[in-house]
Amino acid sequence: MEKTINLTLKVWRQNGPKEKGRFETFKVSNISTDSSFLEMMDILNEQLISENKEPVAFDHDCREGICGMCSLYINGRPHGPDDDVTTCQLHMRKFKDGETVTIEPWRAAAFPIIKDLIVDRSAFDKIIAAGGYVSVNTGGVPDANAIPIPKPDADDAMDAASCIGCGACVAACKNSSAMLFVSAKVSHLALLPQGRVEAARRAKAMVAKMDELGFGGCTNTGACEVECPKNISIANIARLNREYLVARLGE
Amino acid sequence: MSVINSRIPEGPLAQKWTNYKDHQKLVNPSNKRKLDVIIVGTGLAGASAAASLGEMGFNVKSFTIQDSPRRAHSIAAQGGINAAKNYPNDGDSVFRLFYDTIKGGDYRAREANVYRLAEVSNSIIDQCVAQGVPFAREYGGLLDNRSFGGAQVSRTFYAKGQTGQQLLLGAYQALMRQVNAGTVKLYTRTELVDIVIVNGKARGIIARDLVTGELKRHFGHAVVLATGGYGNTFFLSTNAMGSNGSAAIKAFHKGAMFANPCYAQIHPTCIPVHGEFQSKLTLMSESLRNDGRIWVPAKKEDAEAIRAGKLKPTQIAEENRDYYLERRYPAFGNLVPRDVASRAAKERCDAGFGVGATGLAVYLDFKSSIDRLGKNVIESRYGNLFQMYEKIVDENPYETPMMIYPAIHYTMGGIWVDYELQTNIPGLFAAGEANFSDHGANRLGASALMQGLADGYFVLPYTIQNYLADDIRTPRMTTNEPEFIETEKAVKTRFEKLMSIKGKRSVDSIHKELGLAMWDFVGMGRNKEGLQHAIQRIAEIKKEFWSNVRIPGDMKGMNIELEKASRLADFIEIGDLMARDALNREESCGGHFREEYQTEEGEALRQDDKFAYVSCWEFKGQDSEPALHKEELVYESVKMVQRNYK
Numbered sequence: 001m002e003k004t005i006n007l008t009l010k011v012w013r014q015n016g017p018k019e020k021g022r023f024e025t026f027k028v029s030n031i032s033t034d035s036s037f038l039e040m041m042d043i044l045n046e047q048l049i050s051e052n053k054e055p056v057a058f059d060h061d062c063r064e065g066i067c068g069m070c071s072l073y074i075n076g077r078p079h080g081p082d083d084d085v086t087t088c089q090l091h092m093r094k095f096k097d098g099e100t101v102t103i104e105p106w107r108a109a110a111f112p113i114i115k116d117l118i119v120d121r122s123a124f125d126k127i128i129a130a131g132g133y134v135s136v137n138t139g140g141v142p143d144a145n146a147i148p149i150p151k152p153d154a155d156d157a158m159d160a161a162s163c164i165g166c167g168a169c170v171a172a173c174k175n176s177s178a179m180l181f182v183s184a185k186v187s188h189l190a191l192l193p194q195g196r197v198e199a200a201r202r203a204k205a206m207v208a209k210m211d212e213l214g215f216g217g218c219t220n221t222g223a224c225e226v227e228c229p230k231n232i233s234i235a236n237i238a239r240l241n242r243e244y245l246v247a248r249l250g251e
Numbered sequence: 252m253s254v255i256n257s258r259i260p261e262g263p264l265a266q267k268w269t270n271y272k273d274h275q276k277l278v279n280p281s282n283k284r285k286l287d288v289i290i291v292g293t294g295l296a297g298a299s300a301a302a303s304l305g306e307m308g309f310n311v312k313s314f315t316i317q318d319s320p321r322r323a324h325s326i327a328a329q330g331g332i333n334a335a336k337n338y339p340n341d342g343d344s345v346f347r348l349f350y351d352t353i354k355g356g357d358y359r360a361r362e363a364n365v366y367r368l369a370e371v372s373n374s375i376i377d378q379c380v381a382q383g384v385p386f387a388r389e390y391g392g393l394l395d396n397r398s399f400g401g402a403q404v405s406r407t408f409y410a411k412g413q414t415g416q417q418l419l420l421g422a423y424q425a426l427m428r429q430v431n432a433g434t435v436k437l438y439t440r441t442e443l444v445d446i447v448i449v450n451g452k453a454r455g456i457i458a459r460d461l462v463t464g465e466l467k468r469h470f471g472h473a474v475v476l477a478t479g480g481y482g483n484t485f486f487l488s489t490n491a492m493g494s495n496g497s498a499a500i501k502a503f504h505k506g507a508m509f510a511n512p513c514y515a516q517i518h519p520t521c522i523p524v525h526g527e528f529q530s531k532l533t534l535m536s537e538s539l540r541n542d543g544r545i546w547v548p549a550k551k552e553d554a555e556a557i558r559a560g561k562l563k564p565t566q567i568a569e570e571n572r573d574y575y576l577e578r579r580y581p582a583f584g585n586l587v588p589r590d591v592a593s594r595a596a597k598e599r600c601d602a603g604f605g606v607g608a609t610g611l612a613v614y615l616d617f618k619s620s621i622d623r624l625g626k627n628v629i630e631s632r633y634g635n636l637f638q639m640y641e642k643i644v645d646e647n648p649y650e651t652p653m654m655i656y657p658a659i660h661y662t663m664g665g666i667w668v669d670y671e672l673q674t675n676i677p678g679l680f681a682a683g684e685a686n687f688s689d690h691g692a693n694r695l696g697a698s699a700l701m702q703g704l705a706d707g708y709f710v711l712p713y714t715i716q717n718y719l720a721d722d723i724r725t726p727r728m729t730t731n732e733p734e735f736i737e738t739e740k741a742v743k744t745r746f747e748k749l750m751s752i753k754g755k756r757s758v759d760s761i762h763k764e765l766g767l768a769m770w771d772f773v774g775m776g777r778n779k780e781g782l783q784h785a786i787q788r789i790a791e792i793k794k795e796f797w798s799n800v801r802i803p804g805d806m807k808g809m810n811i812e813l814e815k816a817s818r819l820a821d822f823i824e825i826g827d828l829m830a831r832d833a834l835n836r837e838e839s840c841g842g843h844f845r846e847e848y849q850t851e852e853g854e855a856l857r858q859d860d861k862f863a864y865v866s867c868w869e870f871k872g873q874d875s876e877p878a879l880h881k882e883e884l885v886y887e888s889v890k891m892v893q894r895n896y897k
């Protein structure tokens with residue numbers, strides 16, 4: 001049933017990485033509880049444009065929970081008050097009439113703010129570039145069915161590969177560690193025979209890059225797993241640690 | 252006047268591609284390093300091309316408007332990717348995949364390109380598996396296949412409901428490997444805003460840094476546009492919010508032909524529109540039609556009671572349900588091609604049998620599959636889609652049927668290319684959804700991923716080389732050549748003009764108006780009068796935009812409204828092209844349904860004697876009508892017949 005609510009929004013505004021940021025307060029009214037959180041933000045922005053003010057900048061693209069672009073820290077939780085969803089999948093039925101909603105960007109040293117709620121997550125790309133792949137060129141590869149892969153391994157690899165690179169794990173972690181993200185990629189590839197070959201080298205290269213880029217260390221608080229919209233398990237971190245150990249022992 | 256030359260190689264259909272590769276020109280390794288290739292877009296087509304050309308040793312520059320190549324719209328593809336592997340041993344072959352694609356495209360695609368697509372399809376699967384793409388497997392450890400609309404064999408490979416994601420991550424990772432190796436330089440949050448032509452050849456682009464607002468000039472010996480489709484002309488579509496047709500329009504303005512703009516695909520299974528605030532439409536993968544049955548109430552009074560909220564779908568007895576696809580198309584049933592399924596849904600809803608609060612929805616019901624296979628099986632196949640549905644609609648599809656309705660999804664039309672994927676501007680190539688090449692008037696499910704990766708991994712790396720082989724003596728140009736300076740100046744003037752309008756209306760409010768006009772008159776059912784009206788409406792919207800749009804902020808730094816405004820200006824031009832093309836094409840074929848041309852049973856009626864051609868539109872200036880050129884379609888290996896899915 002369609003219902004509407006009124007909200008007070010406390011939104012982080014910041015002009016650039018080096019500028020000083022601040023909260024601004026806005027009111028939005030008659031928000032349908034069937035609308036998504038980002039549609040509510042669209043309504044806010046239409047309102048700001050009609051007042052000749054600059055709309056709030058936020059990242060988004062697919063609006064269906066798969067591209068990993070949306071990234072809001074809502075009422076103290078990455079991706080807001082619902083489980084297993086991204087910000088773009090969050091719906092206004094999760095909020096109460098009259099509520100004050102605080103909206104911030106991801107906060108982590110390795111993710112500098114670009115503008116308002118938009119942060120720079122290119123550090124994740126750099127970690128992948130350091131080793132998050134199988135080293136094969138186009139062409140000259142074996143037939144796809146040449147190597148049978150046990151279904152449970154393929155399924156586990158698929159689960160780990162579901163990471164959307166959103167960065168919520170980093171935002172949720174008090175140390176701003178990227179271990180869940182890194183471990184998901186390391187596990188995905190290590191679980192498959194095609195990726196197994198380089199598993200140890202990959203783990204070492206990716207961890208080294210992660211450290212270099214200013215992400216913190218992992219102290220096993222498990223906050224990342226709780227906030228991950230794709231249910232990436234911290235069991236992957238254990239697997240990463242094993243691979244990493246193997247790599248170090250091999251030195 | 253430019254002449255259309257599709258440059259199809261000689262020889263029998265099945266030998267053309269081999270012949271081409273055997274005789275094409277190559278570039279030796281030391282020369283490759285001296286050649287720059289600009290690739291715009293990092294979706295499946297762009298990322299796979301950039302990675303492959305980088306591996307070969309070319310110096311590649313890769314551009315994307317997102318913050319990372321991994322976020323391109325391709326990431327959202329759900330259902331799967333086709334290939335002619337025939338692993339299930341159900342009679343599939345390269346020829347059959349080719350034939351199904353030509354037939355599915357309603358005999359409006361170029362035979363030679365489609366055959367090549369089917370031919371390289373198997374290599375794509377091999378490549379992806381080698382990269383670590385976790386395709387679904389059977390208990391024996393081999394790859395699993397499912398069937399998709401428009402085919403009677405199971406040839407679709409999939410990775411849960413996240414096939415596009417996994418394929419894109421494979422291509423992205425290959426791309427990042429090349430970034431690490433230094434063969435590819437990556438420009439994220441950077442938008443192509445114009446193409447630079449020097450002596451008739453594409454030699455570079457002007458790009459806007461979306462963070463700083465600065466314009467930058469980039470030189471390339473060749474330029475590839477892999478910028479995706481233009482479905483967002485309709486405002487509401489299943490495409491990502493950033494998907495746009497601007498690169499295609501820039502190419503069009505520089506003289507590249509825009510082919511078959513009116514061929515847009517309406518996907519039958521999307522979550523229905525809710526309200527005014529709606530920003531996009533969510534697709535429920537076509538693969539659901541494997542196990543879901545589509546129906547509406549057979550009695551009008553039941554439909555009315557459902558719309559009024561007085562009756563639930565689960566309360567309607569089996570004999571009072573109309574499984575209209577199974578009824579009308581017994582051979583293909585729920586698996587008829589998309590255009591057929593979409594029109595059938597519209598027909599039922601228009602006739603008053605629609606459900607949901609708006610009456611613009613039909614049911615997709617999993618009850619019989621759950622009874623037959625168990626909830627676990629259904630969950631393992633579609634779990635993430637069901638979860639997605641529940642989060643949006645707040646209903647549990649395991650218990651009550653899903654509601655679906657057609658929405659704009661894919662554009663078969665696009666930048667005209669020849670067999671080598673080269674536009675009529677030498678050195679300018681187009682790949683993936685951005686080109687028009689392989690799907691004719693309708694694309695079959697799971698064939699866009701195949702085409703994007705075919706273009707990027709297995710076609711462009713050859714054909715670009717053939718072009719560049721003649722360019723090895725062309726030194727890198729400085730971007731201080733007059734052509735670069737002038738193009739940049741024109742871009743700057745355009746942005747200044749947009750900023751100076753200072754009107755009253757937001758970009759989105761005008762975009763919604765355009766979308767409505769498109770959906771009403773250039774949507775699922777089109778007719779002469781409506782299209783003429785649309786052309787007029789679009790002209791009014793264009794005027795409104797250029798005199799009354801409001802863009803807060805300035806040109807410096809990040810300005811999202813400015814980005815959107817610039818793209819909307821181009822969507823308006825595409826809308827006009829779509830309407831003109833639809834008006835010209837006096838027949839129904841694939842996704843293009845002209846109400847005047849249908850059989851007595853309401854099926855699409857082609858006019859092969861008059862319209863067996865590709866419409867190629869040439870830009871003649873902002874205030875003139877575009878000119879039409881025709882590429883005649885010659886079928887040597889298949890016979891054109893009326894599609895029949897009964």
Ligand SMILES: Cc1cc2nc3c(=O)[nH]c(=O)nc-3n(C[C@H](O)[C@H](O)[C@H](O)COP(=O)(O)OP(=O)(O)OC[C@H]3O[C@@H](n4cnc5c(N)ncnc54)[C@H](O)[C@@H]3O)c2cc1C
Nearest residue numbers: 292293294295296316325330331443479683684697699700
């Ligand atoms: C919800 C959904 C599900 C789908 N499911 C399937 C499926 O199951 N099977 C199937 O075969 N197909 C499917 N499709 C279709 C398929 O996903 C797309 O057609 C295909 O991924 C397009 O790939 P592409 O590489 O051509 O373009 P895109 O993935 O759209 O990439 C375009 C790229 O161009 C960049 N870009 C655009 N404009 C500019 C510019 N001006 N400057 C710089 N960069 C620019 C973007 O940043 C992006 O990187 C689906 C589509 C949707 C919407």
Ligand code: SF4
Nearest residue numbers: 163164166167169228
């Ligand atoms: S592990 Fe989860 S939270 Fe972290 S980037 Fe991946 S999907 Fe996002």
Ligand code: FES
Nearest residue numbers: 061063068070088
């Ligand atoms: S916008 Fe793509 S995941 Fe949210």
